[in-house]
Amino acid sequence: MTSTVVLGASVVWLGYLVVLSAAGVAVVAGASWCLLDRPTFDRFAGRLLRAWWRRWAVYQRQWFDLAYRAGLVVTDHRGRSWAPKVLRVSSSWCWDHVRIRMVKTQEPGDFEAVLERLANAYRARRATVRTLKPGVISLDFQRREPFDEMPIPLPALPESVESVDLGRLVIGRTEYGRDFALDLLGGLHILLAGATGSGKGSWLWGLIRQLAPLIRAGSVRLWVIDPKGGMEFGAGREMFHRFADSDVTGLELMREYVETLDARKEDLGRRGIRTATASAETPMDVLIVDELAAMTQYCSRDIAREFEPLLGKALTQYRAVLGRVVGAVQEPHKDNVPMRGLFPTKIALRLDEASYVDMTLGEGVRDRGALADQIPEIMPGVGYVKHDGRREPLRVRAAFTSDDDIAALVAYCTVTPLRRTERRPAPRRTAIAEITEADIEHIDTFDGDDEDHDAA
Numbered sequence: 001m002t003s004t005v006v007l008g009a010s011v012v013w014l015g016y017l018v019v020l021s022a023a024g025v026a027v028v029a030g031a032s033w034c035l036l037d038r039p040t041f042d043r044f045a046g047r048l049l050r051a052w053w054r055r056w057a058v059y060q061r062q063w064f065d066l067a068y069r070a071g072l073v074v075t076d077h078r079g080r081s082w083a084p085k086v087l088r089v090s091s092s093w094c095w096d097h098v099r100i101r102m103v104k105t106q107e108p109g110d111f112e113a114v115l116e117r118l119a120n121a122y123r124a125r126r127a128t129v130r131t132l133k134p135g136v137i138s139l140d141f142q143r144r145e146p147f148d149e150m151p152i153p154l155p156a157l158p159e160s161v162e163s164v165d166l167g168r169l170v171i172g173r174t175e176y177g178r179d180f181a182l183d184l185l186g187g188l189h190i191l192l193a194g195a196t197g198s199g200k201g202s203w204l205w206g207l208i209r210q211l212a213p214l215i216r217a218g219s220v221r222l223w224v225i226d227p228k229g230g231m232e233f234g235a236g237r238e239m240f241h242r243f244a245d246s247d248v249t250g251l252e253l254m255r256e257y258v259e260t261l262d263a264r265k266e267d268l269g270r271r272g273i274r275t276a277t278a279s280a281e282t283p284m285d286v287l288i289v290d291e292l293a294a295m296t297q298y299c300s301r302d303i304a305r306e307f308e309p310l311l312g313k314a315l316t317q318y319r320a321v322l323g324r325v326v327g328a329v330q331e332p333h334k335d336n337v338p339m340r341g342l343f344p345t346k347i348a349l350r351l352d353e354a355s356y357v358d359m360t361l362g363e364g365v366r367d368r369g370a371l372a373d374q375i376p377e378i379m380p381g382v383g384y385v386k387h388d389g390r391r392e393p394l395r396v397r398a399a400f401t402s403d404d405d406i407a408a409l410v411a412y413c414t415v416t417p418l419r420r421t422e423r424r425p426a427p428r429r430t431a432i433a434e435i436t437e438a439d440i441e442h443i444d445t446f447d448g449d450d451e452d453h454d455a456a
């Protein structure tokens with residue numbers, strides 16, 4: 001209505017030609033933007049335009065008819081009919097969210113009962129209902145599933161130290177088909193929440209793979225706590241700086257991590273260095289905790305009581321001295337992760353409960369489209385990412401890292417390039433009495449080219 005009034009006024013005020021030309025320029029500019037950079041176009045303009053268009057052309061237009069046929073129109077004793085009202089439509093790349101005010105006496109269950117019918121009518125892949133507040137629900141319709149057909153190739157191992165950008169470690173693809181990267185410089189610490197089998201392993205190994213040349217060069221050191229007996233990370237113990245496979249050894253590792261970074265903080269402070277750069281002298285120390293709850297909740301009280309403040313310290317004090325924490329958890333409630341807010345990068349893979357989504361990503365993010373509890377089990381590795389300072393969650397899938405890829409990674413990181421002198425075989429101790437004529441001949445004919453020796 002408002003847009004019609006504004007358009008009418010513009011035509012009267014400026015004339016048809018001016019309004020048509022302005023509209024033409026806007027369409028061409030928008031189309032070029034969309035072609036050149038779809039994710040940013042979608043973030044700033046696409047989702048608004050799509051929501052406006054779909055409200056007008058799809059949801060609002062068919063709503064009364066469909067609500068009537070689905071039995072959602074209520075008739076009172078005087079024969080008057082009341083239909084639930086479409087209040088607002090918002091849209092992300094894959095989902096539409098239709099906010100509905102229910103008729104008094106209706107309940108969310110009335111809509112749940114006819115969800116399949118509504119999904120069919122609106123040609124959606126699936127639909128869910130959420131209660132937003134008393135009397136208001138959101139009907140969520142999934143329009144597309146890009147990860148059904150999108151291949152997610154495992155990014156190649158970076159070739160050299162110089163080719164690793166700690167601010168852009170590519171581990172998968174976004175729903176728009178673009179590379180998705182984690183950022184250990186600006187993004188600092190990462191919290192990864194996901195139910196069992198949701199693909200946390202792929203995310204963590206994907207991140208480690210991208211650090212491989214730096215691990216091999218000693219510029220990144222991994223401190224890994226895998227308190228579930230080393231099930232996930234045992235295969236990589238050789239390449240880790242420190243590895244713990246129980247809560248007891250995990251606590252010892254945590255103590256050493258904090259002592260090491262405290263010492264570095266003091267040392268760099270004395271030398272007047274305010275921010276360190278990752279190098280063999282001052283490596284980036286990445287602490288990976290595969291199941292935070294095993295160190296904070298499902299362990300003895302003494303362990304949890306000591307571990308939590310140490311973790312809090314690691315999350316708050318070591319940014320400048322290159323301490324980074326990557327924590328994984330299945331149930332992200334406060335008892336398991338008391339310091340959730342200290343992780344600037346948050347990722348929600350498939351979660352068992354709707355309430356876990358906001359616990360992981362922050363208040364209200366599920367309402368903005370991060371339906372991590374709706375990710376099907378057949379889609380491991382898919383999740384929603386939320387960066388501090390960015391409103392919209394992004395849907396992402398990590399590439400799958402197989403056992404063979406892990407073995408190759410470990411082999412790559414644990415082979416130290418040998419220096420030429422080290423490759424020479426130790427001189428054979430030969431007693432003078434053992435020297436034969438043939439030996440003397442060989443010594444005479446040796447011309448200084450030691451290729452055979454080197455190859456040996």
Ligand SMILES: Nc1ncnc2c1ncn2[C@@H]1O[C@H](COP(=O)(O)OP(=O)(O)OP(=O)(O)O)[C@@H](O)[C@H]1O
Nearest residue numbers: 194195196197198199200201202380381398399400
């Ligand atoms: N990115 C991915 N793409 C495709 N399949 C995947 C991906 N990640 C994981 N999978 C599949 O899902 C299975 C479970 O993944 P994974 O072990 O990483 O889950 P998890 O969240 O670490 O589970 P748990 O908490 O029980 O250790 C894997 O064995 C693999 O078959």
